[in-house]
Amino acid sequence: MNWTTVLQLALRALWRNKTRAMLTTLGVVIGVGSVIAMLGIGSGAQQRIAAQLASMGTNSLVIRSGSVTRGGVRTGAGGITTLTRDDADAIAELPDVVAVAPSLRDTAQVRYRGTNWGTAIQGVTPDYTIVRSWPLAEGEFITRRHVLGASHVCVLGQTVARELFGLTSPLGESIVIKGMACQVIGVLTEKGATAWGSDQDDAIFAPITTVQRKIKGITHIERIELEASDREASFRLIKEIKRLLRQRHRLREGQPDDFRMYNRAELAETSEESARVFTWLLGSIASVSLLVGGIGIMNIMLVSVTERTHEIGIRMALGARQRDILWQFLLEALVLSTAGGVLGIFLGLGGALAVARFSALPVTVTPVSVLVAFLFAGLVGVFFGLHPARKASQLRPIEALRYE
Amino acid sequence: MNAAPLLQIRDLQKAYVLDGVTIQALRDIDLNVEPGEFVAIMGPSGSGKSTLMYILGCLDVPDAGNYQLHGQDITRMDGDQLATLRNREIGFVFQNFNLLPRTSALENVETPLIYAGIGKTERRKKARATLERMGLGERLYHLPNQLSGGQAQRVAIARALVTQPSLLLADEPTGNVDTATSAEIMTLLDELNRQEGLTIVLITHEQEVAKHARRRLFLRDGRLEMQA
Ligand SMILES: Nc1ncnc2c1ncn2[C@@H]1O[C@H](COP(=O)(O)OP(=O)(O)O)[C@@H](O)[C@H]1O
Numbered sequence A: 001m002n003w004t005t006v007l008q009l010a011l012r013a014l015w016r017n018k019t020r021a022m023l024t025t026l027g028v029v030i031g032v033g034s035v036i037a038m039l040g041i042g043s044g045a046q047q048r049i050a051a052q053l054a055s056m057g058t059n060s061l062v063i064r065s066g067s068v069t070r071g072g073v074r075t076g077a078g079g080i081t082t083l084t085r086d087d088a089d090a091i092a093e094l095p096d097v098v099a100v101a102p103s104l105r106d107t108a109q110v111r112y113r114g115t116n117w118g119t120a121i122q123g124v125t126p127d128y129t130i131v132r133s134w135p136l137a138e139g140e141f142i143t144r145r146h147v148l149g150a151s152h153v154c155v156l157g158q159t160v161a162r163e164l165f166g167l168t169s170p171l172g173e174s175i176v177i178k179g180m181a182c183q184v185i186g187v188l189t190e191k192g193a194t195a196w197g198s199d200q201d202d203a204i205f206a207p208i209t210t211v212q213r214k215i216k217g218i219t220h221i222e223r224i225e226l227e228a229s230d231r232e233a234s235f236r237l238i239k240e241i242k243r244l245l246r247q248r249h250r251l252r253e254g255q256p257d258d259f260r261m262y263n264r265a266e267l268a269e270t271s272e273e274s275a276r277v278f279t280w281l282l283g284s285i286a287s288v289s290l291l292v293g294g295i296g297i298m299n300i301m302l303v304s305v306t307e308r309t310h311e312i313g314i315r316m317a318l319g320a321r322q323r324d325i326l327w328q329f330l331l332e333a334l335v336l337s338t339a340g341g342v343l344g345i346f347l348g349l350g351g352a353l354a355v356a357r358f359s360a361l362p363v364t365v366t367p368v369s370v371l372v373a374f375l376f377a378g379l380v381g382v383f384f385g386l387h388p389a390r391k392a393s394q395l396r397p398i399e400a401l402r403y404e
Numbered sequence B: 001m002n003a004a005p006l007l008q009i010r011d012l013q014k015a016y017v018l019d020g021v022t023i024q025a026l027r028d029i030d031l032n033v034e035p036g037e038f039v040a041i042m043g044p045s046g047s048g049k050s051t052l053m054y055i056l057g058c059l060d061v062p063d064a065g066n067y068q069l070h071g072q073d074i075t076r077m078d079g080d081q082l083a084t085l086r087n088r089e090i091g092f093v094f095q096n097f098n099l100l101p102r103t104s105a106l107e108n109v110e111t112p113l114i115y116a117g118i119g120k121t122e123r124r125k126k127a128r129a130t131l132e133r134m135g136l137g138e139r140l141y142h143l144p145n146q147l148s149g150g151q152a153q154r155v156a157i158a159r160a161l162v163t164q165p166s167l168l169l170a171d172e173p174t175g176n177v178d179t180a181t182s183a184e185i186m187t188l189l190d191e192l193n194r195q196e197g198l199t200i201v202l203i204t205h206e207q208e209v210a211k212h213a214r215r216r217l218f219l220r221d222g223r224l225e226m227q228a
């Protein structure tokens, strides 16, 4: 008996019970479909996180003025005034430091003619765009001269530019920040949301000195970001900067740090890892439904073997050998599962597209996940078809024939 | 006249054990059937006729004794060898027809040829020719439930003969049909035996049917008795 003949026998047997075959397949269709859709959603999330991390610059370190206990009162992060621009300059002297960007932040209601917009004001230095790897869309960025002179100039993020100016270019226009007129000298490119969902483009950038003296009226800073030459250097610099800052801030042994530091490389690794775990989690939940589909196949095949015991007996009387019966039933299971696999691929692709369309989530269905889901479906067919098929083939001819 | 019998049985025993009770279905059976013979086995219900036929047809194996078909000892064969033997040498006709359900007459007749490994075109051709010979050329695509009892039994006979077996085993082939159809089927078997030299072992409890056979044997409580 050759393959095409066995396949024909299997197909014909399934055709005789169309409704049942279709319902059995449905379990696998849903299983394969959800595996593909879930893996698509997972790897979409993974790619998005990877893109965001790349845009943040993964070799960078962030230092923030941190809480300290003074007479039992713990101030919140940023409540400390010890971090200064001199600290930033000292850090810039360390080896393997590519660029340093001290900054401080305020929020303000910004006005331009009739409109106004509440946003963040960031006081920064020229190196800020390097550390954040954030190019300009038009105009120029804040220069050393602007910083030295505490000039009334600013650079807008895309969101602010759009909210205040719509489609017209803001370059050369004057906006009012806390009663102070500021000339717009540049607009940054779109950066998108952070991994935590806040809009990075909703900000205005002004010379650090302007924000210190004319907006907040303080002399310290809140934050230093720096770019190390590579990942390894960023890990090493954490220790060196800690020592340097403690020394500069005259902290005694046993006194807690008055700053906090974190490493974006580390953050990147954690986020990538959690995205992978997320993908696996979704995938395994979906696999359970595929497994349930497989059990459905086994269930129906077992019923089918019992129902067709007499038929099996007739076939044996006509000369069917054990392996002929085995292959017929195994192929029936395999046809059910692979047909379910093919339909499930379409369902999965459709589901993934629908999710991508109706939610903001990016969805990427990879050929590998399609192949894996399909092979898994085939495997399910063999695994769950084997037991009923063996049961059928091992019937004794005479008992099968007598069975009513 | 013939040197080698088609089948030769010596001292064959078969018992069933049901709920701890042993039923001796066949005892001390000795039987020779020569090629071209037409033998009827008669006996009351429960006398062991079907049991004997299943063993003759290699669907079941005896507990003890010797059974040779074409000089081959079937008690030494494994399941696959017996399957091949059934496929090549034996044609079955059952009382309840035993056609594959929801399967056309043509496909039913093709089935033994599938297990013989014969290709599709050849299979179709042979199955069609055999059905036509049984006068069923118009019923090729009918399903079993669309056939009368006589037609269904003729499909079963076509299916038994399509592989050109050396032995036709018929277990009460007329048990489920009316008298007219019964006569028709017996005429067909007569012809096959006379014109083509087909060896037939027929099981029946009807005198009328047994009369067609050239030799009649009688089973009683699992023992075989000769009859004139
Ligand atoms: N599978 C079986 N299990 C137990 N007893 C059986 C089985 N088949 C037949 N028998 C018993 O064996 C005896 C012979 O049965 P069978 O060969 O069917 O007789 P017949 O065909 O002449 O009516 C009967 O007593 C029957 O009850």
Ligand SMILES: [Mg+2]
Pocket (backbone or CB within 6 Å): B049, B050
């Ligand atoms: Mg009987």
